[in-house]
Amino acid sequence: MAEEEVAAVVGELRGSFRSGRTRAAEWRAAQLRGIVRMVEEREGDISDALHSDLAKPRMESYLHEISLAKAACTFALKGLKNWMKPEKMLIMLTFINDVQVPAALTTFPSTAQIVSEPLGVVLVISAWNYPFLLSIDPVIGAIAAGNAVVLKPSEIAPATSALFAKLLPEYVDSSCIKVVEGGVPETTALLEQKWDKIFYTGSGNVGRIVMAAAAKHLTPVALELGGKCPAIVDSNTDLHVTMKRLAVGKWGCNNGQACIAPDYVITTKSFAPELVDSLKRVLKRFYGEDPLQSEDLSRIVNSNHFRRLTNLIEDKKVAQKIVYGGQTDEKQLKIAPTVLLDVPLDTTLMAEEIFGPLLPIVTVDKIEDSIQFINSRTKPLAAYLFTKDKKLQEEFVSNVPAGGMLVNDVALHLANPHLPFGGVGDSGIGSYHGKFSFDCFTHKKAVLIRGFGGEATARYPPYTIEKQKI
Numbered sequence: 001m002a003e004e005e006v007a008a009v010v011g012e013l014r015g016s017f018r019s020g021r022t023r024a025a026e027w028r029a030a031q032l033r034g035i036v037r038m039v040e041e042r043e044g045d046i047s048d049a050l051h052s053d054l055a056k057p058r059m060e061s062y063l064h065e066i067s068l069a070k071a072a073c074t075f076a077l078k079g080l081k082n083w084m085k086p087e088k089m090l091i092m093l094t095f096i097n098d099v100q101v102p103a104a105l106t107t108f109p110s111t112a113q114i115v116s117e118p119l120g121v122v123l124v125i126s127a128w129n130y131p132f133l134l135s136i137d138p139v140i141g142a143i144a145a146g147n148a149v150v151l152k153p154s155e156i157a158p159a160t161s162a163l164f165a166k167l168l169p170e171y172v173d174s175s176c177i178k179v180v181e182g183g184v185p186e187t188t189a190l191l192e193q194k195w196d197k198i199f200y201t202g203s204g205n206v207g208r209i210v211m212a213a214a215a216k217h218l219t220p221v222a223l224e225l226g227g228k229c230p231a232i233v234d235s236n237t238d239l240h241v242t243m244k245r246l247a248v249g250k251w252g253c254n255n256g257q258a259c260i261a262p263d264y265v266i267t268t269k270s271f272a273p274e275l276v277d278s279l280k281r282v283l284k285r286f287y288g289e290d291p292l293q294s295e296d297l298s299r300i301v302n303s304n305h306f307r308r309l310t311n312l313i314e315d316k317k318v319a320q321k322i323v324y325g326g327q328t329d330e331k332q333l334k335i336a337p338t339v340l341l342d343v344p345l346d347t348t349l350m351a352e353e354i355f356g357p358l359l360p361i362v363t364v365d366k367i368e369d370s371i372q373f374i375n376s377r378t379k380p381l382a383a384y385l386f387t388k389d390k391k392l393q394e395e396f397v398s399n400v401p402a403g404g405m406l407v408n409d410v411a412l413h414l415a416n417p418h419l420p421f422g423g424v425g426d427s428g429i430g431s432y433h434g435k436f437s438f439d440c441f442t443h444k445k446a447v448l449i450r451g452f453g454g455e456a457t458a459r460y461p462p463y464t465i466e467k468q469k470i
C-alpha cells in the first residue's frame with residue numbers, strides 16, 4: 001500500500017472517529033459481538049490459517065489463540081458498561097488540628113470525576129507467533145475503549161494476515177476498523193502517519209523504530225516485547241509435575257516460539273542430573289522417539305528463523321552441551337525439543353532471546369544464587385519458579401523485577417484477565433488484557449465541576465491585608 005493510500009485510510013478513520021460513532025456503548029458492544037461471532041463461525045478457517053503459517057497443532061490453536069480471543073471479547077462485553085462509567089471521586093476527609101476538613105479544600109465545594117476518553121485513531125502492529133490472538137486482543141481493547149483502529153498483522157504469518165483482511169470487514173464496522181496488510185515498507189508508511197496510540201508487539205529492535213517514529217508526533221506507545229524468560233527449578237518441588245508444566249510451557253507453546261516460553265532453566269549443580277532425567281522421560285512421552293514426526297509440535301516459522309536456530313546449536317561450544325534432542329529437518333522446518341546443560345554464557349544462545357525449541361539449563365551452587373543471576377541481566381517479560389519453599393517464593397516475588405511472574409507453572413498468568421500483561425525495561429512498556437486493555441486505549445480525563453458558592457476572597461487580587469478582611 002502506497003503512502004497516499006495509507007494516508008487516505010487514516011483520514012477516513014479520523015473522519016469516522018470525529019463523527020462520534022465509536023464513542024457509543026452500543027457501537028462498541030456491536031463490534032465486540034461481531035468479533036465473538038467471527039471467532040465462533042470461522043473457527044475452522046482460523047485454525048487452518050494457523051496450521052498453514054506454523055503447523056500449529058489444532059488443540060494448541062484452540063487453547064492458546066481461539067478460546068483466549070473469545071474469552072477476551074466476552075470479558076470486555078461484560079465489563080464495558082462499568083468500565084465506561086466516569087469514576088466519581090469520594091469527598092476525602094482529613095484532619096487538621098483535630099478538625100475534619102475536605103482534603104481538596106481549595107476546590108470545595110465541587111465534584112470530581114475521571115472520564116475514560118477514547119484516544120482517537122490507533123494503530124496495532126502485531127507479531128507472527130500467535131498471529132491471531134496477538135492481533136485481535138489489542139483490537140478488542142481499542143474497540144472497547146471507543147477508538148477507530150488499524151490492524152497491521154505480521155507478514156511472516158501470511159495466511160492469518162490474509163484471513164484478517166477478508167474476515168474483519170464481514171463482522172465489524174469497516175469504516176472504523178481496518179486491516180492493512182504488509183511488511184516493512186507498509187509498516188514504515190503507517191508509522192509516518194500521526195496516530196493517537198501505537199500498540200506494537202514484536203522484537204525490541206523494531207520496538208525502537210516504532211518508538212522513534214511515534215516520538216515525531218508525540219504519540220504514546222505500548223510496546224509488547226520479548227527477552228529471555230528464566231525458570232528456576234528448586235530441588236524442593238514435585239519434579240514430575242514441574243517437568244510436565246515446564247515442557248508444555250516451552251514446546252507446547254508454539255515449539256518455544258513464544259514470548260513467555262521459558263528461555264532457560266536455572267537449578268543447582270547437584271539437582272541438575274535428576275532434573276534432566278525427568279525432563280527426558282516427559283519429552284519422550286509427549287513427543288515420542290522421533291519428535292520430528294510429531295503432529296503435536298509446531299514447525300519453525302520460516303527458513304530464516306530455522307537457520308538462526310540451527311546456527312545457535314551448531315556453535316561448537318554449544319553443540320557439545322546437548323543432552324537431549326538436537327535433530328533438525330530443514331525441509332519440514334522442524335527442530336526437535338533440545339535440552340542443553342551448562343552452555344558457556346558467552347555464546348549467542350545464552351546472550352540473545354532463543355525463541356525456539358532449545359532449552360539450556362544453567363547451574364548454580366545454591367538455588368538462592370539464581371535470583372542474582374536473573375538480576376544481572378535485562379528484566380524479563382516473565383519469570384518462573386518451581387518450589388514448595390514458601391520463603392524462596394517470597395524472595396522471588398520481592399526481588400526479581402519482571403513483566404509478570406508465575407510460581408509453580410508456566411505461561412498461565414496471561415490467561416487471567418484480572419492481571420495486567422506486559423513487560424518492564426527491555427521487555428516492554430505498558431500492559432493490557434481485561435480492563436487493562438480498556439485503560440491502555442483511553443485517556444483518563446480529570447473533570448472537576450464546581451457550583452457558584454464557596455467563594456474564597458483570598459484567591460482574588462488585590463492581595464492586600466484590607467482585602468482579606470472584607
Ligand code: NAD
Binds near residue numbers: 129130188223
Ligand atoms: P518483528 O519485530 O520482526 O515483527 C513484528 C512486527 O513489526 C511485524 O508486524 C512486522 O511487519 C513489523 N516490522 C518488522 N520489521 C520492521 C521494520 N524494520 N520497521 C517497521 N516495522 C517492522 O517481531 P517478530 O519476529 O514478529 O516477533 C518476535 C519478537 O516478538 C520476540 O522478541 C518475542 O519475544 C516478541 N513477542 C512479544 C510478545 C508480547 O506479548 N510481549 C508476543 C509475541 C512476540
